[in-house]
Amino acid sequence: EADIYQTPRYLVIGTGKKITLECSQTMGHDKMYWYQQDPGMELHLIHYSYGVNSTEKGDLSSESTVSRIRTEHFPLTLESARPSHTSQYLCASSGDRTSPLHFGNGTRLTVT
Amino acid sequence: GENVEQHPSTLSVQEGDSAVIKCTYSDSASNYFPWYKQELGKRPQLIIDIRSNVGEKKDQRIAVTLNKTAKHFSLHITETQPEDSAVYFCALHAPYRGSTLGRLYFGRGTQLTVWP
Numbered sequence: 001e002a003d004i005y006q007t008p009r010y011l012v013i014g015t016g017k018k019i020t021l022e023c024s025q026t027m028g029h030d031k032m033y034w035y036q037q038d039p040g041m042e043l044h045l046i047h048y049s050y051g052v053n054s055t056e057k058g059d060l061s062s063e064s065t066v067s068r069i070r071t072e073h074f075p076l077t078l079e080s081a082r083p084s085h086t087s088q089y090l091c092a093s094s095g096d097r098t099s100p101l102h103f104g105n106g107t108r109l110t111v112t
Numbered sequence: 113g114e115n116v117e118q119h120p121s122t123l124s125v126q127e128g129d130s131a132v133i134k135c136t137y138s139d140s141a142s143n144y145f146p147w148y149k150q151e152l153g154k155r156p157q158l159i160i161d162i163r164s165n166v167g168e169k170k171d172q173r174i175a176v177t178l179n180k181t182a183k184h185f186s187l188h189i190t191e192t193q194p195e196d197s198a199v200y201f202c203a204l205h206a207p208y209r210g211s212t213l214g215r216l217y218f219g220r221g222t223q224l225t226v227w228p
Contacts, residue, residue, distance in 0.1 A: 033216075040152070040199050042220040050213060058215075059113075090155065097214055098144035098163065098205055103155040 002027045006091050006104035013081055014112055021076045021107045023091030032074040033092040033101065036060055043090070049074060081111045114139045114206040118219025125192050126227055133222045135202035136184040144205035145178055145185045150221075151198045159200075160187070192226045199223050 004025040013019055025032065034046040045058030047066040055066050063085070065077050074093075078085055088108050092101040117136045125131050135145075146161035162169045162176045162185065169176050173192075178185040185204075189196055199221045207214035 040150070040221070040223065043156070043201065043218045045215070045218075048215060056215075097207070100146055100158040100161060101148075101156075101216065103157070105155055 004091060004093050004102050004104040006089075006107050008107060009105065010108045010110075012110045012112065015082055017081050017111075019078050019081055019109075021078075021089050021091075021109070023074045023076070023104060024072050025074075025091075025093045025102070025104075026072060027093060027095070027102065028071065029093035029095050029102070030071065031094045031096070032068065033094075034058075034064075034066065034074070034076045035090040035092065036087050037090055037106075038087055046089075047076065081109075083111045085109060085111050114142065114204065114217040116202060116204060116217050116219045118202050118222060120222060121220065122223045122225075124225045124227065127192060127194060129192055131189045131192055131196070131224055131226075132186055133200055133202065133224075134184055134186045135204075135219050137204055137206075137217075138183060139204075139206045140180070140183065142204045142206045145176065146203050146216075147176060147187050148201045148203065148218075149198045150201065156201060189224075192224075194226050194228050197224060197226045 007022045030051040033048040035043045044060045046060045049068040088106045090106045091104040143164040148156040149159045150156040173190045175188040201221050202219040
């Protein structure tokens, strides 16, 4: 079934660790996005991509990086995790600029 | 960037009543206006969307209206049910000036509670 998949679902790590959150979609979508969201709260755009080799900074991008080497894969890396990074991270994709976003189930990150 | 104002932030209604959530924006070039519903512990999901060349769209108990002149759009839920309880987010696509590219901007969300 075409969908968007995120791994891991839950992650607990110590301060200072480098982590990569994985996101893959099987819908052939060009556009992909990373959002940070505390439960039930607003969605903050971290990074997005229009297609392969395209990455753009969102509103909360300064402490993370992304890459888009393949259409289906859009990993998010935190170089040095901090307790303030504790949150849920949602990956999303869309077919074009005025198509609906399809969200993954999210990764709940806890930094101790 | 674009600023999307969403009101109210919380809304409680009795089952069977109607609920209305309104969003305002400033960029007249905005051209796509989706609404997402996020149930507790789940991912946001699209419930309805409207494009800038349409004033109103309805899907069963849910409708969205768009007033481009006044720069606001609203979600209307009629005959509310307890399963409508969720956080609702409005969003819009604003293109970059002189470009077909752009991004989505989200409102801050409305927690809707429907009491049986």
